[in-house]
Amino acid sequence: MTGMTARPLPQSIDETASLLESQDYLASRSLATVLFLALKMKRPLFLEGDAGVGKTEVAKVLAKALDRPLIRLQCxxxxxxxxxxxxxxxxxxMLEIRLSEASGATDRGEMESGIFSEKHLIRRPVLQAISAPAGRAPVFLIDELDRTDEAFEAFLLEVLSDFQVTIPEYGTIRAEEPPIVIITTNRTREVHDALKRRCLYHWVGYPDSKQELEIVSRKVPGCNEMLARQVVAYVQKLREVDLFKNPGVAETIDWATALTELDRVALDPETIADTLGTLLKYQDDISRIQGGEGTKILSEVKAELLAAG
Incomplete structure (x- = not known):
């Protein structure tokens, strides 16, 4: 990071949206609003939604835009x-104990204070997040919280309440300035209400076709305009099919990138069949779309785009 202090927080919803957009993250008005409020109220932000819709990216772009460290706890x-x-x-x-014994040191209290000191303390993400100096508080990303168990959830509840950690042999470490906390979950299980109550909540859904097309244009600038329109329209229709795992925005970007690398300017059945592995991640889904259903979707996409001009 470049400066000694972080950049100032946005002072309005529009500023928040512009801040994210400066890092090519196109946030909905509702997401910009809840993020602004979380920053203003100094509350953790709990983002829930399907995998690949951009929850984790919120923390990444926020850290970059505010010139703050990003500390990630992958659950x-x-x-x-x-x-x-x-x-x-x-x-x-153990090495210090042996050296002390070899030098003839016998004072137990002095030995304990030596071995349980800062130089032997390994700070993991939670402790790192609350140890930053004032003015440099990080963005603390707690990613995919639903993968952990309820015991860890309960511990985290205490941390988020007071932003402090007590180490029996060392003492209590308190945050000089609370970090900006972003919690994400893919909803593979329900997170306890007690933790959610300490956060502001937002469901991150899939973008509409217009917004997704803009995302592809920004993230894959070399993509042919017609190809980008077809890719987005195709993915939008795929999400209406009963698949095991719908493609997220990240997969849309990957697919557009792959097709661009292959110098494609439009979709055709053979190209779709050959590249579906960049878009879908389960063989049952791929087999289904490689059949007649995928061809039918492509026909619908081309007809709709032709009608729209």
């Missing part, structure tokens, strides 16, 4: 305190 089943918060550097502690 998974079995995530514990030592991986998420802190742990002690045991090999270094």
């Amino acid at each position: 998974y089943e079995g995530l514990d305190i030592s991986s998420a918060v802190y742990e002690w550097n045991y090999p270094a502690q």
